Amino acid sequence: xxxxxxxxxxxxxxxxxxxxxxxxxxxxxxxxxxxxxxxxxxxxxxxxxxxxxxxxxxxxxxxxxxxxxxxxxxxxxxxxxxxxxxxxxxxxxxxxxxxxxxxxxxxxxxxxxxxxxxxxxxxxxxxxxxxxxxxxxxxxxxxxxxxxxxxxxxxxxxxxxxxxxxxxxxxxxxxxxxxxxxxxxxxxxxxxxxxxxxxxxxxxxxxxxxxxxxxxxxxxxxxxxx
Numbered sequence: 001x002x003x004x005x006x007x008x009x010x011x012x013x014x015x016x017x018x019x020x021x022x023x024x025x026x027x028x029x030x031x032x033x034x035x036x037x038x039x040x041x042x043x044x045x046x047x048x049x050x051x052x053x054x055x056x057x058x059x060x061x062x063x064x065x066x067x068x069x070x071x072x073x074x075x076x077x078x079x080x081x082x083x084x085x086x087x088x089x090x091x092x093x094x095x096x097x098x099x100x101x102x103x104x105x106x107x108x109x110x111x112x113x114x115x116x117x118x119x120x121x122x123x124x125x126x127x128x129x130x131x132x133x134x135x136x137x138x139x140x141x142x143x144x145x146x147x148x149x150x151x152x153x154x155x156x157x158x159x160x161x162x163x164x165x166x167x168x169x170x171x172x173x174x175x176x177x178x179x180x181x182x183x184x185x186x187x188x189x190x191x192x193x194x195x196x197x198x199x200x201x202x203x204x205x206x207x208x209x210x211x212x213x214x215x216x217x218x219x220x221x222x223x224x225x226x
Contacts, residue, residue, distance in 0.1 A: 011026050029054075103132060103136045130150045149170075153181070164194055
């Protein structure tokens with residue numbers, strides 16, 4: 001399997017008053033194509049620090065992050081932003097949809113920013129796969145929680161990123177919708193050969209994941225699947 005995103009010897013320190021707090025201990029991590037990986041752990045354990053460093057939103061104190069085999073963490077802010085735009089998709093708890101744009105306009109926004117041609121056939125395929133075809137001309141506020149999350153997955157997949165970060169994507173959903181969203185995410189991850197890293201508190205969703213990691217006090221360890 002091809003590694004898509006890697007952490008090599010990464011740590012993260014923060015200054016708290018006169019003290020240095022190591023929020024993330026030395027961490028090695030690799031996500032391969034076709035994998036849905038869960039990251040679990042209590043609040044304040046280092047999950048957000050882990051995810052933001054992996055996504056290039058924070059610099060590690062030591063170590064490096066590789067994306068598609070190339071240095072990522074060492075790049076400047078502008079270079080990281082460009083690579084994120086092309087190679088990373090985000091699905092957030094609040095669905096990260098822009099309230100004044102329809103679902104279709106959310107997708108087309110990527111093409112406007114990058115000055116690229118709209119991939120209408122791929123967009124239509126995503127709408128059908130994710131069952132949002134009838135919702136494409138609606139605004140996020142008129143959709144249910146499950147519909148918004150399906151639309152957010154479509155948006156995250158549209159520009160065909162190699163890596164997807166899903167931060168608590170089922171937090172606001174009932175059990176039935178949560179299962180639907182994560183099963184869909186797992187299916188698309190495998191079919192499109194993406195790597196998806198999902199931070200979650202919802203242990204019901206772990207059965208759909210290929211690997212599960214636990215962060216406790218800044219230490220990342222892999223948990224055997226049961």
